[in-house]
Amino acid sequence: MERLWTKPFILTTLGTLFLYTGFYALYPTLPLFIKHIGGNEAQVGLSMGVFMLSSVIFRPMVGGLMERFGRRPFIALGLILFILTMYLYNWIGGIVALMGLRVLHGMSWAVSTTANSTAVADMVPSSRRGEGMGWFGISMTLAMAIGPIFGLWVIQNQSYHALFLFGVGLSVVALLLMLGAKMPFQPQSDTRKIELFEKSVLWVAASNFFLFIAYGSITTFVPLFTNSIKVNSGAFFLVYAATLALSRPIAGKLSDRYGETLVIVPALAITMLALIVLSFSTGLFSLLASAVLYGIGxxxxxxxxxxxxxxxxxPDRIGVANASLSTATDLGIGLGAIMLGWVSQYTSYKVLFLVSAVSVAFSLALFTFFVKRLLKGKGLRPLNSGSLPSETS
Incomplete structure (x- = not known):
């Protein structure tokens, strides 16, 4: 059996844990910070939106350039820029400056995470890809559980200034760990055209786009919503992350045995139900019920x-295909956060989460009518979906 737990794999996976912990610490705290400096719900949504739209611009370019110049230069450049932007949050005192910084932060996130996830895929032996990517994905899931609670604890017991300094420290550790890892790479010929999008995954990307519009509502507005009903948002994110970690291996085994369609269709339906339950939540019990459902779906x-x-x-287009899917992810979160920010500003959180449920319904429709046919036409054995990582999971 080929060796999985190599030094480069361990270092890169640990680096990912530190990087994503710092990133997820901003999820429940940045909306509160924006309110702290005088912003409103629409500006909270715009802040998340410009971050993700910046990622959309740069991620496809990174996906293509990596195939020519390697992963390490983009990991280094992206993380150095990420550290700089984390530090600059300490000097933000107004909304306009914040929006400019969010553009820079989004660019650094796109560059570093696209290169990082591709580097890990290169390190994992093909015979153990499902297992290896599963362990790599767990580092993100742990960060999703630790980060929000850690961020809320820091601002409640320290300050926003301390939060951003902790983010700098975590990112520096991530940089040192990842630069200590050897990264295999076979460059493409310079004569090949750099591709920015993989057409074969267009309908998958479209379905993913509508799914992540709803995800943007969770990450951006749950902290504000839970404040309005006097519940700690950390409880939601902890239960959600724990349920997600437990459900992924089960979903992966079902996908292996019965195919992705049997997993995705009911999962999207459960995601819709979670958002409907969230829209009617008035206390801790219903909030946690929606977190469990959302984690499963x-x-x-x-x-x-x-x-x-x-x-x-x-096989030779997987890097570009992954970048295409990640672009759809960022675009969904970005446009969704901006749109839903206006929805919450002029209606209510209840309407916001119901609109998010409708977006997931569109995701389900696109998958059912287009992606299922593509899979049937391929007639290939499904991969272990439960063990593949994500950038915003």
């Missing part, structure tokens, strides 16, 4: 869509 659907992406793409 989103935790099963999202990695399965990523598996379908690899399933449909040619």
């Amino acid at each position: 989103f935790g099963s659907a999202q990695p399965s869509l990523q598996a379908v992406t690899i399933h449909l793409a040619r």
Whole structure:
């Protein structure tokens, strides 16, 4: 059996844990910070939106350039820029400056995470890819559980200034760990055209886009919503992350045995139900019930869509296909956060989460009418979807 737990794999996976912990610490705290400096719900949504739209611009370019110049230069450049932007949050005192910094932060996130996830895929032996990517994905899931609670604890017991300094420290550790890892790479010929999008995964990306519009509502507005009903948002994110971690292996085994379609269709339906329950939540019990449902639904659907992406793409196009899916992810979160920010500003959180449920319904429709046919036409054995990682999971 080929060796999985090599030094480069361990260092890169640990680096990912530190990087994503710092990133997820901002999820429940940045909306509160924006309110602290005088912003409103629409500006909270715009802040998340410009971050993700910046990622959309740069991620496809990174996906293509990596195939020519390697992973390490983009990991280094992206993380150095990420550290700089984390530090600059300490000097933000107004909304306009914040929006400019969010553009820079989004660019650094796109560069570093696209290169990082591709480097890990290179390190994992093909015979153990499902297992290896599963362990790599767990580092992100742990960060999703630790980060929000850690961020809330820091601002409640320290300050926003301390939060951003902790983010700098975690990112520096991530940089040192990842630069200590050897990264295998076979460059493409310079004569090959750099591709920015993989057409074979268009409908998967479209389905993913609508799924992540709803995800944007969770990450951006749950902290503000829980404040309005006097509940700690950390409880939601902890239960959600724990349920997601438990559901992914089960979903992966079901996908292996019965195919991605049997997993994705009910998972998207459960995600819709979670958002409906959330829209009617008035206290801790209903909030946690929605977190469990969302962890099961989103935790099963999202990695399965990523598996379908690899399933449909040619082997020499997987890097570009992954970048295409990640672009759809960022675009969904970005545009969704901006749109839903206006919805919450002029209606209510209840309407916001119901609109998010409708977006997931569109995701389900696109998958059912287009992606299922593509999978049937391929007639290939499904991959282990439960063990594939994601950038915003």
